[in-house]
Amino acid sequence: MVTSLGARRLARAAGILLSAALLGGLVTGASRPEAVVKDDTFLDAETPGVLNIEAGECFDDPEYDVAFDGVIVLYRPCVEGAQNQSYGFIRAPDGDWDEPSLRAYAWDGCRRAQARRWPAGDPGVALYPVLPTRETWADGDRTVMCVRYRPTGRLSPEDTR
Known part of the structure; x- marks a missing residue:
């Protein structure tokens, strides 16, 4: 019974770690800046500042x-x-x-x-x-x-x- 409980805890911990790793990868991927292309319409002489x-x-x-x-x-x-x-x-x-x-x-x-x-x-x-x-x-x-x-x-x- 201890082995079964230990195996479940280990499996649950592994699942949590895997989820965290996947979520971390998604967050990291989402936080990478996309290439921004600015052209002659991005700002003009009337843009405040x-x-x-x-x-x-x-x-x-x-x-x-x-x-x-x-x-x-x-x-x-x-x-x-x-x-x-x-x-x-x-x-x-x-x-x-x-x-x-x-x-x-x-x-x-x-x-x-x-x-x-x-x-x-x-x-x-x-x-x-x-x-x-x-x-x-x-x-x-x-x-x-x-x-x-x-x-x-x-x-x-x-x-x-």
Whole structure:
């Protein structure tokens, strides 16, 4: 009888451990970041807080801020590991609003700026431009912000040097 009770306890303990291991695997699998692709529509010149970011500064993706009572981009020191880093600004040529041409100009300009700053490339780090909107363009805004990010997680402090 002791052997039967001991065997049941052992089987139950093994079942609990197996369940915990499987659940742990599910949690770990679920917590792995999926690759995030950010493009020229992710942020724009009208996204609150984005105009406060200077070249070389880091920031996190927009999120709700209680004090602001809305979604806003907030600065984060690069040494803390951020989701994005502004690495420069380019000025689009004057002219009429032409969104397809602006997009092409911004992508090309940001790629060239990235190649100048990191000539050897930077594996695992991607970029996207932050564009003026039709409304900010009408007000004279021609500035494109070039931003780097890591699609699978946060930029490390080493990434942002």
